[in-house]
Amino acid sequence: MGWFKKKRPEKIEYENIGVKESLIEMKGLSEQIIDLSYSAILFDSADIAGQVDELEERLDELLYNIRIGLMLAARNREDAEQLTGILQVATATERIGDASQELMQIFEEGVEFRPFAPFFLKDGDEKIWAIRVAEESDIINRQISELGIESETGSRIIAIKRGPKWLYDIEPDKRIKGSDVLIARGVEDGLKELVAYAKGEVKWGKYKR
Amino acid sequence: MGEVQEVTDPMKQVMEIFLEMKDTSELMVDLAYSSLLYNNLEIASEVEHLNGQVDEMSSKLQRIAISDVSQRSPDATIMLLKLCTYINSIADAAMSISNVVLRDIEPHPIIKQSIKESDVGIYRIEVRGKSILAGKKLGDLRLATETGMWLFAIKRNVRWIYGPEEGDAIEKGDIIFIRGPEDGMKKLRSVAKGKVRTLQ
Numbered sequence: 001m002g003w004f005k006k007k008r009p010e011k012i013e014y015e016n017i018g019v020k021e022s023l024i025e026m027k028g029l030s031e032q033i034i035d036l037s038y039s040a041i042l043f044d045s046a047d048i049a050g051q052v053d054e055l056e057e058r059l060d061e062l063l064y065n066i067r068i069g070l071m072l073a074a075r076n077r078e079d080a081e082q083l084t085g086i087l088q089v090a091t092a093t094e095r096i097g098d099a100s101q102e103l104m105q106i107f108e109e110g111v112e113f114r115p116f117a118p119f120f121l122k123d124g125d126e127k128i129w130a131i132r133v134a135e136e137s138d139i140i141n142r143q144i145s146e147l148g149i150e151s152e153t154g155s156r157i158i159a160i161k162r163g164p165k166w167l168y169d170i171e172p173d174k175r176i177k178g179s180d181v182l183i184a185r186g187v188e189d190g191l192k193e194l195v196a197y198a199k200g201e202v203k204w205g206k207y208k209r
Numbered sequence: 210m211g212e213v214q215e216v217t218d219p220m221k222q223v224m225e226i227f228l229e230m231k232d233t234s235e236l237m238v239d240l241a242y243s244s245l246l247y248n249n250l251e252i253a254s255e256v257e258h259l260n261g262q263v264d265e266m267s268s269k270l271q272r273i274a275i276s277d278v279s280q281r282s283p284d285a286t287i288m289l290l291k292l293c294t295y296i297n298s299i300a301d302a303a304m305s306i307s308n309v310v311l312r313d314i315e316p317h318p319i320i321k322q323s324i325k326e327s328d329v330g331i332y333r334i335e336v337r338g339k340s341i342l343a344g345k346k347l348g349d350l351r352l353a354t355e356t357g358m359w360l361f362a363i364k365r366n367v368r369w370i371y372g373p374e375e376g377d378a379i380e381k382g383d384i385i386f387i388r389g390p391e392d393g394m395k396k397l398r399s400v401a402k403g404k405v406r407t408l409q
Contacts, residue, residue, distance in 0.1 A: 023323040027242075031329060034299065041288075082317040085309040089245070089320055092305040099298035106291055112284040118238075120224055120292065125232045126359070150392035154353035190354035 019069040022062045023090060028092035029055050029062075032160050035185050036168070037100040040107070042121045042184070044114050047166050049104040050090065059097035066090045076092045128158070128183065129191045135178040138198035145172030147204060153197075154190030159183040219277035223289060226270045233263050234296045236372045237303035239361045239388050242331050244307045245316050246324045252362070254263040255371055256307040258319070263300040267293050331393045333364075338381035339403035348375030356400075357393035362386040 033055045038196040070087055106113055106199035121128070133140060139147055148154050160167040160174075161181040167174070176182070184194060196202040218222050237259050244252035270293055279286040309316055324331060342350065353359050363370040363377070364384040370377060379385065385401070387394065399405040 020319045020323050020326075023319065024326050027327050029322060030302075031238075037295070041292075081312075081314050085312070085314065085316050086319055086326060088309050089306050092302040095305070096299055096302050099295055099302075103291055103295045106288065109287075111287050111291075112282075113288040114264070116282070116285040116288055119220070120227050120289070123224075124228050125235070146330055150390045151357035151396060154355070154357045154359075154389075154393075156357075187351075187353040187359075190357075193354060 001161065004054055006021050015135045017065060019066050019073070019086060022065045022069070023086065026059060026066075026090055026093040029059055030096040032168075033059070033097055033100045035128065036136045037103050038121055039158065039183055039205055040104060041113060041117045043130060044117065045166075046107050049107050051166070051168050052104050053102050056097040056101040059094045061124055063090050063094045069159060129195075130161075131182045131184055131191070131195050131198045132176060133176055133180045133182060133198045134200045137178075138174050138200065138204050139197050140178050141175055142204075143173050143175050144170065147176075149194065153186065153194045155184040155186035156195045157182050157184050185201075217240055220281070220285075222307050223270055223273050223278060226266050226273075227289065227292065230263055230266045230270065230296045232372070233259055233266070234303070236398070237263070237300055238306075239331065239359075239386075240371065241303040241306035242324050243333075243386055244310045245320050246331055247333070247379070248310060248316055250310060253307040253371065255369065256303055259371075260304050260324070263297065267292040267297055287383070291373040326361050328390065329388060330391055330394060331388050332398075333384050333386050334394075334398050334401045336379055336381060336383045336385060336401045337403045340381070340401050341403075341406055341408070342379045342385075342401055343381040343383075344378060346376060346378045347373055350408065352387075352397065353389075356389070356397045358387040358389035358397050360385050360387050 033052055036048050036052050036055070039045070040052060067085065067090075070083045074083050139149075144157060157170050158168075160170065160176075160183070162177060163179075182194070182198065184191060186194070193202075197204050237256050240252050240256050240259070243249065244256060271290060274286045274289040274293075278289065291364070309320070337365075347360065361372060363373055363379065365380060365382070387397065396405075400408055
């Protein structure tokens, strides 16, 4: 991700991955980038804001791929009409990226948002919490997919802070470590459950799934 | 979605409008993808309708932010206006996605496939009469906590309930629209069919 800088959009290289794969990646990224944008403000993290920039660059690349793929695919007017719909969806997801990047400028403008951010962002149907994993928790050293955290607690892990490092690429096989801070999105009930497991107050157990 | 109540404290008032806007924009995105996935005009026009609500809330919020909040804190005002713009952009993106359906052309199969193959999927499930879900309130079921699935719309005969609340109940024959991971959907599907008698 982000292996070349976006300064000149015309320099983006065409990557021969399919339109469908690009669209799937864009959809995922546009959801992730919203969560991260709110998290960056909520937890006052310039690092998360930096990740928003990276994802935005990736969205640009993918949109470029899709444009080329679609142009190559149209054989006639009917094709073009149907393919335009794909372009419209892709462009919309990319716009979410642009808007996110714009929101992150709040970090560079010296706006004192810190005292108000939790007040405005801590609530909602779904919330974003930072949850520390205690050494005595039995979710340690287990894979996110093996635990099935999302289907068990309804909480989706969007980032992990491990020591000074932030991890954003939360693949299903990623293992949770002691003293990780999980940035999770979900409903309050489910987040509370995850907190109890993370503190080690409740044991996840072996055969939960 | 609840009504935004009149509160005297401007900070509290903007907070409530803001949260309503944020939740609505998220609902719009879910509905926009659903409208494409099921090539459904009704859902697409609901996205349009919700966009109107977001616009209204947005002007109301901006007005209060500038007239009342700015005296207390210009920084809070700037943050609010930026968040407001952000949510508007998300709502616009949702509109643009669902607009594809409003053209008289069947959406390209790739669009449907890409929504289906995403790791956060969108699904619809029919609730059978023998399911434990039938007749229960959403607040009591805690679907999101138990299955990881977020229920964002219900189709009951010809009627739609968009963004249902805790007090709304599921009835037999309802089609529920849910968002979440595939394993959570499978779990919920067995419960909706009545095959599995518990959400645990």
